[in-house]
Amino acid sequence: METRLRKNNFNNDWKLPLLPDYIMKWSDITPENDCIVFADTGRVISYHEFDRLTDLYAMRLKKMGIKKGDIVVTQFLGVPEFYILVYGCLKAGIIISPLDIKEQAHEVVRDLDKIEAKAFFCLGKTPIRDFSEVAKEVQKKCPYVKHIVQWPSGIKGDTIIDGAKNFNDLFGECGMAEMEKDPSLLKKLVMDYEKLETRDPALIIFTTGTTGEPKPALMSHLSIMTNNAVFSRGVGLYGSDYRFLNIMPTSHVAGTAQGPMTAWFCGGSIITLSMFEPAKSLEAVGKYRATFYGGVPTMFRMIWALPNYSEYDLSNLRYSLYGGSAVDTAFLKELAKMSPTFGTALGMTECSGYFTCTPKGISVEEMAGQVGQFYPELARVTIREKMNEDGTAGKELPEGEAGEICVDGDVVFLGYYNNPEATAKTISREGILYTGDMGYLKNMGTYKALVFSGRRKFVIKPKGYLVFPDEVTDFLTKHPKVNQAHVVGASHKIFVDGVFAYVQPKPGETLTAEEILEYCKGIASYKRPIHVELWPVDQQFPMNKTGKVDSMALIEKAKEITEELRKQGNWDAK
Numbered sequence: 001m002e003t004r005l006r007k008n009n010f011n012n013d014w015k016l017p018l019l020p021d022y023i024m025k026w027s028d029i030t031p032e033n034d035c036i037v038f039a040d041t042g043r044v045i046s047y048h049e050f051d052r053l054t055d056l057y058a059m060r061l062k063k064m065g066i067k068k069g070d071i072v073v074t075q076f077l078g079v080p081e082f083y084i085l086v087y088g089c090l091k092a093g094i095i096i097s098p099l100d101i102k103e104q105a106h107e108v109v110r111d112l113d114k115i116e117a118k119a120f121f122c123l124g125k126t127p128i129r130d131f132s133e134v135a136k137e138v139q140k141k142c143p144y145v146k147h148i149v150q151w152p153s154g155i156k157g158d159t160i161i162d163g164a165k166n167f168n169d170l171f172g173e174c175g176m177a178e179m180e181k182d183p184s185l186l187k188k189l190v191m192d193y194e195k196l197e198t199r200d201p202a203l204i205i206f207t208t209g210t211t212g213e214p215k216p217a218l219m220s221h222l223s224i225m226t227n228n229a230v231f232s233r234g235v236g237l238y239g240s241d242y243r244f245l246n247i248m249p250t251s252h253v254a255g256t257a258q259g260p261m262t263a264w265f266c267g268g269s270i271i272t273l274s275m276f277e278p279a280k281s282l283e284a285v286g287k288y289r290a291t292f293y294g295g296v297p298t299m300f301r302m303i304w305a306l307p308n309y310s311e312y313d314l315s316n317l318r319y320s321l322y323g324g325s326a327v328d329t330a331f332l333k334e335l336a337k338m339s340p341t342f343g344t345a346l347g348m349t350e351c352s353g354y355f356t357c358t359p360k361g362i363s364v365e366e367m368a369g370q371v372g373q374f375y376p377e378l379a380r381v382t383i384r385e386k387m388n389e390d391g392t393a394g395k396e397l398p399e400g401e402a403g404e405i406c407v408d409g410d411v412v413f414l415g416y417y418n419n420p421e422a423t424a425k426t427i428s429r430e431g432i433l434y435t436g437d438m439g440y441l442k443n444m445g446t447y448k449a450l451v452f453s454g455r456r457k458f459v460i461k462p463k464g465y466l467v468f469p470d471e472v473t474d475f476l477t478k479h480p481k482v483n484q485a486h487v488v489g490a491s492h493k494i495f496v497d498g499v500f501a502y503v504q505p506k507p508g509e510t511l512t513a514e515e516i517l518e519y520c521k522g523i524a525s526y527k528r529p530i531h532v533e534l535w536p537v538d539q540q541f542p543m544n545k546t547g548k549v550d551s552m553a554l555i556e557k558a559k560e561i562t563e564e565l566r567k568q569g570n571w572d573a574k
Contacts, residue, residue, distance in 0.1 A: 057088025068093030234357025242268025258353025286313030296464030460489035
């Protein structure tokens with residue numbers, strides 16, 4: 001029996017399509033075209049197969065008692081099963097929230113507490129770490145999680161924890177056969193799917209936003225699809241020409257919403273790796289004919305640093321794009337060598353990814369200093385004064401005048417889940433999103449470019465991640481021997497930014513930098529300081545006029561120290 005959900009809104013004037021509708025569309029038009037290519041194993045999933053499997057996953061989730069509006073959290077690698085689960089959730093009206101695989105158990109619990117997820121899907125024992133320990137902590141501290149589902153790796157010693165379910169039993173071949181045998185499940189899925197609306201919530205990505213505390217950003221089907229339209233228009237790839245190499249982690253908005261979903265929005269395919277590895281990503285470009293390569297500057301620098309970089313086959317690449325941090329002209333010239341077309345963009349999780357993109361065909365010189373144009377019918381960019389105290393948007397500033405970069409339109413997210421206060425600080429009463437970034441608009445003749453000036457807060461961006469100093473500082477001060485701590489960012493040739501920590505011991509305590517670095521293994525790896533500078537017990541940290549610690553003074557001091565460390569090979573090499 002052919003088990004497939006069928007619903008096509010494309011010719012329906014009164015209702016916009018949902019994200020899964022695009023999968024169904026291409027499954028009907030180009031059923032045998034590649035949907036997913038898993039570069040780790042060579043496994044290929046067609047649109048027809050992906051459509052069918054996501055139906056079955058949706059039916060299984062509903063049979064487990066997970067219903068519309070419930071939240072499923074994952075801590076998965078970039079494997080095909082993750083993306084099948086994502087669309088299974090979307091077809092069932094379930095919200096999915098992928099967490100970073102680097103998050104420690106207490107960080108996972110903290111995130112789960114914010115959204116009270118109904119189910120937690122995670123790995124078991126893997127070569128990188130044993131996720132069973134995370135599952136045990138969730139089981140102990142998160143009573144609202146009714147289902148813990150583990151995916152066994154097959155590695156010796158890997159076991160499913162007591163009380164958890166085996167992913168393969170539920171979603172493997174036998175589990176899917178069970179779903180196909182019950183036509184009532186499909187009937188129920190069809191009926192419930194008809195009730196879903198384009199503005200219904202679809203995805204939660206945790207973002208630090210403008211404070212150090214991670215916040216769950218809630219996106220709708222509409223906000224994601226609008227981003228997909230922006231992104232596809234910007235890069236100019238459609239259909240089978242769009243073979244997207246997905247190297248971003250699943251927890252990143254680009255690794256789930258922007259990259260893969262844009263490819264499927266256009267009828268293209270994704271080539272995915274379980275984890276980013278420079279050599280494997282380049283091998284995948286040649287072997288699987290990738291036409292698009294995108295990532296943060298750190299990833300590009302890592303592939304260019306490979307001793308045999310010039311030997312890889314990049315002949316199929318048509319577009320290379322970076323985003324996430326500023327680069328110099330030398331970087332742009334190297335990027336231009338990768339593919340016929342290259343570019344950059346500005347985006348954020350609250351817009352499901354990029355909302356600008358540089359026009360095709362511009363020179364390296366023209367690209368330097370700007371982050372592209374915008375499409376006002378999809379995502380309108382304005383430069384404004386700060387939000388008014390009553391929650392209304394500040395005055396729109398004229399072209400050339402710097403202010404806060406703001407975005408409005410269907411691309412804007414729904415808000416921070418269960419956090420109306422934070423939402424009100426980010427989205428004005430008129431629905432205008434305040435990005436926290438500063439910039440201005442510049443007339444380039446044939447288009448209007450957005451020029452990025454800097455971040456509103458002292459955000460550190462190692463390897464494309466967002467790290468807010470307060471979060472790391474709070475962790476450091478919990479060490480029993482630490483009196484005070486302050487964290488800043490310092491320029492890093494490979495990672496863009498490096499986390500630099502000042503730590504003051506408590507009077508009478510003996511503390512070493514090595515001890516602090518070992519202690520920091522308790523937080524996600526990208527948040528860990530590269531260098532710890534011990535601050536004298538008898539000296540006060542520099543203060544500004546308002547009586548707060550002078551972050552700028554500490555940043556300048558960090559520059560001096562890292563220059564000395566650089567000469568010794570103890571900064572950029574780490």
